[in-house]
Amino acid sequence: RKEVEQDPGPFNVPEGATVAFNCTYSNSASQSFFWYRQDCRKEPKLLMSVYSSGNEDGRFTAQLNRASQYISLLIRDSKLSDSATYLCVVRNNAGNMLTFGGGTRLMVKP
Amino acid sequence: ETGVTQSPTHLIKTRGQQVTLRCSSQSGHNTVSWYQQALGQGPQFIFQYYREEENGRGNFPPRFSGLQFPNYSSELNVNALELDDSALYLCASRGMNTEAFFGQGTRLTVV
Numbered sequence: 662r663k664e665v666e667q668d669p670g671p672f673n674v675p676e677g678a679t680v681a682f683n684c685t686y687s688n689s690a691s692q693s694f695f696w697y698r699q700d701c702r703k704e705p706k707l708l709m710s711v712y713s714s715g716n717e718d719g720r721f722t723a724q725l726n727r728a729s730q731y732i733s734l735l736i737r738d739s740k741l742s743d744s745a746t747y748l749c750v751v752r753n754n755a756g757n758m759l760t761f762g763g764g765t766r767l768m769v770k771p
Numbered sequence: 772e773t774g775v776t777q778s779p780t781h782l783i784k785t786r787g788q789q790v791t792l793r794c795s796s797q798s799g800h801n802t803v804s805w806y807q808q809a810l811g812q813g814p815q816f817i818f819q820y821y822r823e824e825e826n827g828r829g830n831f832p833p834r835f836s837g838l839q840f841p842n843y844s845s846e847l848n849v850n851a852l853e854l855d856d857s858a859l860y861l862c863a864s865r866g867m868n869t870e871a872f873f874g875q876g877t878r879l880t881v882v
Contacts, residue, residue, distance in 0.1 A: 704874060704875050704876050707870050707872070748814075757826050758804075758816045758819065759806075761806075762813050764813050
């Protein structure tokens with residue numbers, strides 16, 4: 662079993678749609694959680710950190726359920742520019758390693 | 772951009788050769804980590820350096836080695852290159868209580 666698992670997609674959605682991505686992680690001692698965005702042939706860029714209380718940044722909402730070891734990302738009112746691969750990332754409790762999921766590819770169509 | 776720069780951006784090597792990749796961390800960041808990203812997969816942790824010492828290593832063989840210099844820049848060395856080493860190599864830097872910021876990566880092709 663992979664340490665961080667995501668549905669690879671692709672998710673093909675029309676502009677304006679709401680889309681949700683899920684992620685599960687296996688190490689219950691994991692310390693911190695993130696969503697990164699990666700455009701084709703580019704480096705990953707931090708989208709947002711994920712907190713147990715849930716957090717929102719504009720059209721993006723992230724949730725963490727430590728009991729279920731489950732992380733989610735919700736994108737509302739999808740834009741063409743949201744097309745990318747979204748990487749679920751977990752940092753270990755030593756703080757010295759990021760473990761990435763395989764990524765979920767999103768394609769937003771006109 | 773992030774202030775993390777990597778060189779070279781692209782590289783072609785022959786199986787069995789050795790390669791050195793370089794990374795300059797963002798100003799004020801004393802921690803550098805390296806990742807390997809194969810096509811269609813997420814990045815895999817190779818190792819991390821903090822104040823010139825390796826302080827974490829992923830599941831990579833000893834032919835993957837590294838250095839960090841007093842100015843916190845870093846090198847990744849790979850010996851005896853194999854075809855499966857072809858990948859995007861990413862460097863990330865962070866400081867105290869900051870998140871990791873990635874460089875644009877070095878795309879290595881082994882033929």
